[in-house]
Amino acid sequence: MSEPKLPSLRTVIVEDEPIAMLQMKSMLQGCPTIEIVGEARNGKQALDVIQDVQPDLVFLDIQMPVLTGFEVLKALQGDTLPLIVFTTAYEEYAVQAFDLHAVDYLLKPFSEERLNKALARVMERWQLAEEDQKGTLLQAVEFILNKGEGPSVSAGAEPKLAIKESGEVLLIPQTEIDWVDAAGDYMCIHSKGQTHIQRCTMKQLLEKLDSRRFCRIHRSTVVNVDRITKVIPHTKGESFLMLDCGEKLKVSRNCREAIQQFLAS
Known part of the structure; x- marks a missing residue:
């Protein structure tokens, strides 16, 4: 398997x-994760260039004419600031630099x-920010899908x-989910012959699924009752479910009544 491209x-x-x-340009030009898109010689130019090109990363000198690096950072407006690595010949600015949440x-x-080493810290911070952004996007999508009201189904909406x-x-229609089984902190969601992995607890997943369609049949298994074609009794109050995709799932004794109520409704 090839490594993901940085x-x-x-x-x-x-x-x-x-x-x-x-x-600085000579050192950075040989780095495959860096694309130099602008440069500035003083604080005023820095503000203009940063606002114009909207970079991901800025190497920012502290002592400069017109505006200092600290003043540049404080003057920047916008919801998303670039990652900042301060550069200076004066050690006494270090504490203030990190107070302003500089990467290095x-x-x-x-x-x-x-x-x-500074670039390694930059990439680590960048990847964390990307994960946060994906998580925020996922929450927003889920809110839109559920209209902020949990997994209830609106009329005419799937x-x-x-x-x-x-x-x-990825947006998967819940009608296409066959069953779900837990693997530690991950949920394996089986749909149309494919398995999709979601990091969450079983409780969190159940809160997102339509409670009129999905039933828990084991502490680590949830089934779409519309997929059940046959119930096979087993010993000690347990049973097996045959699904239309050919999968055979075990129903624990503790979940027997729940699945019976589902099938009777």
Whole structure:
């Protein structure tokens, strides 16, 4: 299996010293995860460039003409700020830099090894932000699907389950789900011959599923009752369900009454 391709972060360099600017560009140009999309020589230029190109990452010098790096960051407007790595020759600014939630603080002159450590922190922060963003998107999709009212089904509407998969949100009609089984902290959702993985608890999943269609038949198994074609009695009060997809599921003794009520309704 090939490793996932790392993103290329659109990067702006803000540096008032020409030699330091050339050194920074030289170090970054060989990095496959960095795409330099702008540069600035002072704080005013930095604001204009950052607002114009909307970068993912900014290497921001602190001591500059017109505006300092701190003043630039405070002046930036918008819901999503770029990741910031401060650069400076003055060690005393470190605490203030991290108070402003900088990813890292590079003390000049810094080595390529130290820069690579900063880039590793940048990628880690970027990936965390991406996960948060996906989680927010998934919550928004689920809210829209359920209209903020849980898994109840509106007239004429077919409920769907939102699943994060390969960086996207997959919407699966609940009528197409055959059964679900738990594997630790993950739910395996079986639909039309495919298995989709969702990280959540069984309780959380049940809250999203249509309670008029899905029944828990085991502590780790939920079935779509519309998929049941046959009930096969077994010993000690247990039984098996045959589904129209050919799957055979065990019904625990504790869940026997629940499935009987479903099938009788």
